[in-house]
Amino acid sequence: MSKDTASKSRRPKRGQTREALMEAALDLVIKKGPFSSLSLREVTKKAGVVPTAFYRHFPDMSALGLTLLDESFRSLRQMMRQVRQEELPTERMIRGSMEIYFNYVRDNRAHFLFVAKELYGGTPTMRSAIRREIRLFTSELAMDMARFPFLNQINAEDLQMMAALVVNNVTALTQEMLELEEEDLTGQRDVLITAEKQLRLIYFGVGMWRSNKASR
Amino acid sequence: MSKDTASKSRRPKRGQTREALMEAALDLVIKKGPFSSLSLREVTKKAGVVPTAFYRHFPDMSALGLTLLDESFRSLRQMMRQVRQEELPTERMIRGSMEIYFNYVRDNRAHFLFVAKELYGGTPTMRSAIRREIRLFTSELAMDMARFPFLNQINAEDLQMMAALVVNNVTALTQEMLELEEEDLTGQRDVLITAEKQLRLIYFGVGMWRSNKASR
DNA sequence: ATTCCCAGTCAACACCTGTTCACAAAAATA
C-alpha cells in the first residue's frame, strides 16, 4: 500500500498529506460507519501521520467533511451534465441514463456511501448542503422536462413534483444499490431493471396526468 | 448531614428506569444526532441514573438500539393495519391514507427520526433490520394491490416493483417531513399535497402499464 | 422474621478523544 517509506523521519509529502487524509476518511467511512463517528486521531493514523499534522490542512473534522462533500458533488454534477446532453429518443433515454448513472455509482462507491450516510445522519450543516444539492438536481430535471413538447402544458409546480418523484426514487434505488456487495452483479442488474421499469411507469403516469389536466 | 441516606439516593423506580433510559436515548437522538453517536454515559445522565445502572437493563448500547427499533416498528405496524382496513373508494383512499400516515408521523416524531437516522447510518444489524421491515411493508402493499380487480392482470414481480415505487416515495417524503420544524404547518401541508399528487400520478401510470402490457 | 435478589450507588481502571505548544526538517523564496 504505502510506497517508499525508507526514511521515517521526514518525507517530502508535498501537499499529499491532505489527500491522504481525505482518502483515509473515505476508506474509514466504508468500513467503519458514518463520517460523524470517525475520530480525528483514527483518520490521521490511517493516513500515516501524527494527529497534530491534521491541523496543517483542516481546522477541524467538520471542515474535512465539507471538503469531501464538495468533492463528491463536483464530479457528480459533471456526470449529470454528461447524462443530460446525451440526446436520445425517449424510450432509450430512460435506459441509457440509468445505465450511465448506476455505472457511475459503482465506480464511485466510496463517495456515494459517504453522502448516503450523511444525508440523514450528518450534522445539520451537512444535511442541508446535501439537500440543497438534491433540490438543484430536481430543478434541473424539471427544466429539462419543460423543454419536452410532450410536457409543455404542465405548470411549473407539477413539473417540480414529477421531477421530485423521479429523483426520490433514483435516490432510494441508489441506496439499495450501495447495500449490495460489489460482486453481486445480478443484484445490481435487478436494481437497474427495476429502476427502468419504475421510471417508465412514471413516464406513463405523466402522460395520463397531462391529458387529465388538459381535459378539465 | 454528612450523607443523606434516604432523600434521593434510593428510589423504588420499579422498572421505570428502563423506560427512562429508552426515553432519554430518544430525546438525545432528536437534539444530538444519530443513535450511534450517543454514549452510554450521556444516556444514563439524561435518565438520571449512574452509568453502571445501565447494565441492569441492557447488556450494551446496541441492545438498547434494537429495543428502540422494535418499539418503533411495533406501533407502526399497528397503524399500518389501521390504514389498510379503511375501505374507501380509490380516489379518497390515497388522500385518506396519506393523511392518517403523516399524522402518525407527526405524533411519533422521535421514533421516526430515530429510524431515519439509522436507516443508512446505523450498524449493519440495525440497517438490515429496518430494511427487512420496509420490505415487509412493500410486500403487504403489493398483496393489497393484487386484490384490486383493476390490477389483477399484472404479474407479481411488477406488482412488487410498483409497491416499491410507492414505499420509496413515501419514505423520502417522510424524511422531508421530518426536516421541517414542528410549527411549520404550511410546509407540512405542502408535503402532504405533494404526496397525494405523486401517488395519483403513480396510480395513473399503473393504469397505463396494465393496458400497455395487456396489448402485447 | 429471615432470607434472597433485584436495582441502584461509588470508586477505579485503562483507554481514547481533541487540542496546545515548542521544535525541527524540508521546501520555497530571496
Next chain:
DNA sequence: TATTTTTGTGAACAGGTGTTGACTGGGAAT
C-alpha cells in the same frame, strides 16, 4: 547561499469513554 514559510513531529494536557468490582437499600418470597 541565506532566509522565511510551510509542514510534520513528540510530549503533554484535561476530559470523556466503556466496563469491572465490591457494596447496599428495599421489596418480595420464604
